[in-house]
Amino acid sequence: MSSLRGIDEVIPDARDGLTKTERTILYVLSETQKELGGRNVPTVMLYGRVLEYVNISEQELHLYLDRLGVKGDGR
8 A cells, every 4th residue: 555645544434444545435336336327337447436536556446345345246
């Protein structure tokens, strides 16, 4: 993870244990899924939209998604 990020982005929130970055990813995922009519969100699309809020690498996004238990459809 980048050392340039603020401490508030990597420290889990006491309310739910999510970091600011994790919460952002889940929010963007939810909003994009609504936009797509409930369909699965392609990871590339999610990554592009998450980058509008948080500067992370594609590899970091995959690590966050794994940690959050977000799974693809296996294709």
